[in-house]
Amino acid sequence: MHDALKEIQSAREAIWLEEPLEVKQLSDRKAARGQAATTLLSATTKLATLITFLNHVRGVARQGGVDLGTMKAVTAPYLAFHANVLAGFYRLAETARIVRLAEGALAVVDDLDGFATLLGELSIYLNRVDYWIDLRVPWAAFGRTFEKELSR
Amino acid sequence: MAREIRILIGNEECRAELLVEEAPRTCAAIEEALPLSGVLSHAKLVDREVFFPVPFFIDEPENLKVSEKGDIAFWNGRQSVCIFFDDMVPLGATPTFGRITANLEGFQREAVKVWEEPGTPITFTRHSPGQEED
Numbered sequence: 001m002h003d004a005l006k007e008i009q010s011a012r013e014a015i016w017l018e019e020p021l022e023v024k025q026l027s028d029r030k031a032a033r034g035q036a037a038t039t040l041l042s043a044t045t046k047l048a049t050l051i052t053f054l055n056h057v058r059g060v061a062r063q064g065g066v067d068l069g070t071m072k073a074v075t076a077p078y079l080a081f082h083a084n085v086l087a088g089f090y091r092l093a094e095t096a097r098i099v100r101l102a103e104g105a106l107a108v109v110d111d112l113d114g115f116a117t118l119l120g121e122l123s124i125y126l127n128r129v130d131y132w133i134d135l136r137v138p139w140a141a142f143g144r145t146f147e148k149e150l151s152r
Numbered sequence: 153m154a155r156e157i158r159i160l161i162g163n164e165e166c167r168a169e170l171l172v173e174e175a176p177r178t179c180a181a182i183e184e185a186l187p188l189s190g191v192l193s194h195a196k197l198v199d200r201e202v203f204f205p206v207p208f209f210i211d212e213p214e215n216l217k218v219s220e221k222g223d224i225a226f227w228n229g230r231q232s233v234c235i236f237f238d239d240m241v242p243l244g245a246t247p248t249f250g251r252i253t254a255n256l257e258g259f260q261r262e263a264v265k266v267w268e269e270p271g272t273p274i275t276f277t278r279h280s281p282g283q284e285e286d
Contacts, residue, residue, distance in 0.1 A: 012207060017189065055229055062211065124207050127231055131205050134193050140268045 001114060004105035005121055011098050012125040015132070022092050023132045029091060040137045043090050047130040050082045050099075054123040061116040071115055072106050079103040079122075095129050098122070155179070156279040157186065157250065162265075162272045164258030167279055168224055168250045174215040178226055178249040181210050188233070188276040194267040200238035202263045204274055205231055213247040224250035233276075237263040 029039045057075055060066055079099050087096035102122040109115045159166040170179040182188070190204030200221075210226050219225060219236040225246035227234050234246065237260050252259055266272050 016207065017191075051230070120209060124209075124231055127205055128207075131193060135191065135270050139194065139196065139270070 001105045001108050001118060004101050005118065007101060008098055008121045008125050011094070012121075012128060015125075015128055019132050019135075020094060020129065022094055023129065023136065026090065026092075026133065027136060029089065031089075037138075037142070039090070040133055043086075043092070044130055044133045044137065046082065046085055046090075047095075047126055047133065050078075051123055051126050051130060053078060054119045054126070058116045058119040058123065061112045061119070064112055066112070068109070068112055068115060071112070072109065075115075075119070076103050076106050079106070092129070095126070098125055154253075155183070156253070157182075158277045158279040159252070159259065160273075160275040160277070161192070161259055162262035162274075164255060164262050166252055166256065166259045167254035168252045170250050171215060171248065175247065175249040176214070177212065178210050178214050178247060181208065182226075182233075182249060182276070183278070186276055186278050190233075190274055191270075192263070192266045192272045192274050193270050195234070198236075198240055198242055200240040200263075201234055201236050201242075202266050202272075203227065203232045203234040206233055207231070210247075215248045216245040217248050218242055218244070219246050219248065222252040222256050223248050224252065235259070235263065 026040055026043060027036045030036050031038045057071060061071060080103055083096045083099040083103065086092040086099065099122065102118055105118055109118060155170040155172055157168050157170060159168055170183070172179045185206065185208060188206055190206065192202045192204050195201035195203060209228055209231060211228060213228065219242040221236060221238050223236045225234045225236070225248045227246070235252070236242065237256070262272055
């Protein structure tokens with residue numbers, strides 16, 4: 001698992017102050033009616049959902065008293081599902097690769113501390129990706145347009 | 153003597169006091185991580201709050217309080233440093249570890265622009281006693 005942790009940390013350091021290319025390219029992934037706003041909004045929702053899950057299971061593992069096998073059995077398919085989603089329409093290939101890397105590393109985790117550490121590192125990485133996407137969403141314009149539509 | 157950090161936000165330089173009595177473990181974790189750099193996003197629900205992610209958790213919350221103008225807090229759920237730069241209605245009590253003590257007005261000048269133009273760079277560095285502003 002040590003190698004996987006180092007790789008996730010390296011991936012995180014590479015994007016910490018530099019926006020990933022695949023996030024820049026999200027705006028080119030046109031969705032319904034030829035626009036990409038919903039691509040961005042949907043991508044950030046997907047990531048936020050995954051991050052919330054990771055933080056919760058990490059917290060449960062840190063408290064202890066739970067069965068490691070069950071925790072892994074719940075978490076691994078959830079990671080696999082999200083890796084496929086991220087690599088699919090959104091084409092977040094590197095993000096998906098890191099999620100799959102963590103999923104693979106789960107197999108060799110042998111205690112709850114290791115489980116919490118792995119999911120924590122993955123969560124920090126995904127959090128950074130998500131906030132890069134957040135910076136691409138034109139929240140101010142979105143809010144103005146929404147209020148304008150409401151008042152019509 | 154109060155322990156302080158320097159905050160560079162956009163073109164402004166500010167100082168903040170670390171609340172080491174109220175939040176000793178959080179302050180220690182923040183100090184150990186200095187310098188901290190990031191780019192700011194604006195909160196989506198709370199008005200007059202900006203934040204930036206950091207690469208660590210601080211799991212045991214300290215000094216939970218209803219945020220006020222100038223407060224600096226840590227949101228463990230998204231590993232983020234949150235700065236409440238003006239009067240607002242917070243979502244609830246937040247683990248608060250610092251308070252802007254010098255040039256809050258300058259911080260506000262930069263932070264208020266983040267809603268329309270997110271991505272303002274921010275850096276936290278150690279501020280030594282007697283250190284003059286650049």
